[in-house]
Amino acid sequence: MLKADNLGVKANGTDIINALTFNPAEERIHVIMGPNGSGKSTLSRALAGHPNYEITGGRIELNGTDITDLSPTEIAKSGLILGFQHPPKVEGVGIKPFLRKVLEAQDGYSAEEIDELIKEKGEAVGMTEEQLNRNINEGFSGGERKRLEVLQGLLLGPEVLILDEPDSGVDVDSLRVIAAGIEQLYENGTTVVIITHYGNLLNHLDEEKITVHLFQDGEIVTTGDSSLVREIEEKGFNQVFRECGCN
Amino acid sequence: MVAINNLKTRSFDKTGIEKQIEEIVDRNDEPNWVTDLRYRAANAYDGAPLDDPVISDPLEFLTNHKETPADRIKSLEDLPEETKALLDKLGISELEQRAITGLTIQDDREMIDSSFRSQWEERGVIVAPMEDAVKEYPEVRERFSGLFTPEESKLLAYHTAIWSGGIFLRVKEGEKIDIPLHLFFLIQQEGLAQAPHIIIWAEEGSEVQLVEGCTAPVLPKTSLHLDMTELYIEEDARVDLTVLQNWPEYVHTRPTQRGTIEEGGELSITTVGLGPGKSNVTDPQYWVEANGRVEINSITLSKGESLVDLGGSIYLEGDGSSGANNSKGVIMDNSRTITRGVISAEAQETKGHISCDALVMNDGARMETYPGLSSSVDNAELSHEAAIGKIKEEELFYLMSRGLDEEEATQLIVQGFVNPVIEGLPNGFLDEVKQIIDLSVQGEM
Numbered sequence: 001m002l003k004a005d006n007l008g009v010k011a012n013g014t015d016i017i018n019a020l021t022f023n024p025a026e027e028r029i030h031v032i033m034g035p036n037g038s039g040k041s042t043l044s045r046a047l048a049g050h051p052n053y054e055i056t057g058g059r060i061e062l063n064g065t066d067i068t069d070l071s072p073t074e075i076a077k078s079g080l081i082l083g084f085q086h087p088p089k090v091e092g093v094g095i096k097p098f099l100r101k102v103l104e105a106q107d108g109y110s111a112e113e114i115d116e117l118i119k120e121k122g123e124a125v126g127m128t129e130e131q132l133n134r135n136i137n138e139g140f141s142g143g144e145r146k147r148l149e150v151l152q153g154l155l156l157g158p159e160v161l162i163l164d165e166p167d168s169g170v171d172v173d174s175l176r177v178i179a180a181g182i183e184q185l186y187e188n189g190t191t192v193v194i195i196t197h198y199g200n201l202l203n204h205l206d207e208e209k210i211t212v213h214l215f216q217d218g219e220i221v222t223t224g225d226s227s228l229v230r231e232i233e234e235k236g237f238n239q240v241f242r243e244c245g246c247n
Numbered sequence: 248m249v250a251i252n253n254l255k256t257r258s259f260d261k262t263g264i265e266k267q268i269e270e271i272v273d274r275n276d277e278p279n280w281v282t283d284l285r286y287r288a289a290n291a292y293d294g295a296p297l298d299d300p301v302i303s304d305p306l307e308f309l310t311n312h313k314e315t316p317a318d319r320i321k322s323l324e325d326l327p328e329e330t331k332a333l334l335d336k337l338g339i340s341e342l343e344q345r346a347i348t349g350l351t352i353q354d355d356r357e358m359i360d361s362s363f364r365s366q367w368e369e370r371g372v373i374v375a376p377m378e379d380a381v382k383e384y385p386e387v388r389e390r391f392s393g394l395f396t397p398e399e400s401k402l403l404a405y406h407t408a409i410w411s412g413g414i415f416l417r418v419k420e421g422e423k424i425d426i427p428l429h430l431f432f433l434i435q436q437e438g439l440a441q442a443p444h445i446i447i448w449a450e451e452g453s454e455v456q457l458v459e460g461c462t463a464p465v466l467p468k469t470s471l472h473l474d475m476t477e478l479y480i481e482e483d484a485r486v487d488l489t490v491l492q493n494w495p496e497y498v499h500t501r502p503t504q505r506g507t508i509e510e511g512g513e514l515s516i517t518t519v520g521l522g523p524g525k526s527n528v529t530d531p532q533y534w535v536e537a538n539g540r541v542e543i544n545s546i547t548l549s550k551g552e553s554l555v556d557l558g559g560s561i562y563l564e565g566d567g568s569s570g571a572n573n574s575k576g577v578i579m580d581n582s583r584t585i586t587r588g589v590i591s592a593e594a595q596e597t598k599g600h601i602s603c604d605a606l607v608m609n610d611g612a613r614m615e616t617y618p619g620l621s622s623s624v625d626n627a628e629l630s631h632e633a634a635i636g637k638i639k640e641e642e643l644f645y646l647m648s649r650g651l652d653e654e655e656a657t658q659l660i661v662q663g664f665v666n667p668v669i670e671g672l673p674n675g676f677l678d679e680v681k682q683i684i685d686l687s688v689q690g691e692m
């Protein structure tokens with residue numbers, strides 16, 4: 001269970017988030033929507049412990065443990081994983097050796113089991129053997145990069161998986177595969193938090209499982225069901241904000 | 248005052264060299280031409296120029312650093328555990344270890360297993376300790392000092408005067424050797440400088456892959472290592488040479504490599520410098536004939552107070568010849584690394600490329616690169632690229648956000664950085680290299 005209480009975040013000397021409270025319920029797929037520059041990515045990177053995002057106030061808890069000041073490593077080990085908006089390529093580092101190392105850090109896997117698991121989950125997100133034999137994100141399209149993020153989520157099976165814009169720069173086929181991956185994570189008990197500004201991905205997800213949070217100026221201004229997404233698609237953020245008196 | 252000082256030093260030095268030559272000649276019973284060459288070099292020493300950022304006079308430098316050498320190694324059993332472990336990891340059998348280590352252990356000549364040498368000879372490869380080779384194979388005479396003269400520099404004069412140890416390797420015409428040949432040898436001698444001489448001679452159409460590991464478990468503290476490798480790559484021959492260097496931090500190393508690549512020949516040299524010593528200054532030179540190719544790849548892990556200065560001149564003398572000089576450096580602590588490769592296009596339709604990449608691990612570590620390209624023809628293709636930077640924060644955060652700690656993530660990134668250069672190495676060797684890289688990075692964290 002993730003709880004962010006009264007959180008303040010500063011990036012590059014500017015306060016981006018002030019007094020945010022975000023307690024996404026378990027066994028749901030959460031969607032954070034908001035216009036560009038509203039602070040959604042800042043929230044995700046701050047939650048994952050990025051050193052350039054300074055927590056100026058409040059507290060982040062995961063399953064009752066205070067993770068506010070933990071390193072990215074410790075946060076990941078506590079069960080919160082971030083899928084990047086722009087996953088970087090890492091020169092010369094093969095996806096498989098990397099995933100092996102990551103999974104070795106988790107107890108109870110043998111080398112054979114790890115390779116089997118990578119193959120199985122790789123197939124689930126439609127990644128070929130050839131793609132898995134490449135270096136991290138080297139020569140990958142937007143869709144391939146995002147598939148690799150979801151693959152890592154599936155392999156690690158974290159308590160909470162935040163996916164920062166898993167649908168941006170992604171073709172329709174990738175969108176379907178990514179949605180299927182999210183459904184699978186949900187079934188396995190992961191609380192998935194999706195950051196997006198489009199409704200596209202949500203068309204491929206079971207609306208019953210979705211809770212939508214509208215984000216503006218570093219705050220969640222309203223929370224509702226998937227109908228909120230339709231409303232935004234029809235009217236745009238500004239009108240929805242005006243109508244709910246959220247701005 | 249200055250003049251008198253110089254005079255004093257000089258007369259002392261000369262005696263020093265001659266004394267060393269006498270000792271070597273007494274021990275080796277070598278042919279006259281070898282001894283004559285030694286004295287010619289000794290005479291050239293005074294007049295020879297020296298351009299070195301650290302050492303102003305090799306002899307003066309040495310006489311100022313007299314320290315007791317460690318115990319001599321008399322048999323394989325005396326090898327330090329880590330050296331034995333390294334040989335095991337390289338997959339070198341004990342028999343082979345005896346043969347290989349025996350190559351340069353002067354007092355243990357009987358350790359050289361004659362069956363090892365004759366086995367290779369049956370396959371068309373002559374491999375022999377240089378001291379034996381100068382006596383047994385007359386063809387060594389025309390190749391020894393064929394690509395340099397002792398008059399060129401004080402370091403070469405000194406090397407030629409006092410060389411001992413090293414390997415003569417000759418692959419006969421058309422022979423293709425399908426397993427990598429390990430030239431792993433240990434240097435020990437009681438002198439203050441070590442100067443092994445290596446000749447690699449690949450005859451027309453032959454192919455061989457060589458892995459040369461050079462280490463010195465019993466070097467006197469603060470010593471000078473002056474090795475010379477002469478490479479003769481004949482028409483359409485192909486040589487892949489990987490050199491592992493792992494020197495203790497008190498050793499100054501001045502390796503020299505010279506090579507000729509005849510028509511259609513190919514030479515690829517990969518130097519993996521895991522421990523460059525206190526200072527490592529080198530300026531290898533290669534002459535490439537028509538349609539020949541030379542590729543120099545290097546990785547340098549520099550740490551502590553090391554100074555690494557890597558030159559490298561490639562002369563593209565024949566039409567259609569090509570050359571590449573690719574260096575990668577991982578620069579740590581207060582070390583300083585300089586690369587200054589030069590490629591000269593002197594014939595039609597030649598191609599050359601210089602690249603230099605460096606990961607600077609901390610403030611205080613210094614990296615400089617000065618690529619040199621020159622062309623005297625109008626249709627050469629010459630290019631260079633360089634990138635110096637630190638580990639990208641976003642990459643580090645990415646790897647850490649999957650649960651790897653900072654050290655593991657850094658090791659992975661550094662390995663990825665050097666991987667393109669080392670991935671072709673034999674397996675046991677590759678694992679060893681990776682392990683040493685991991686340990687170096689660990690030491691930094």
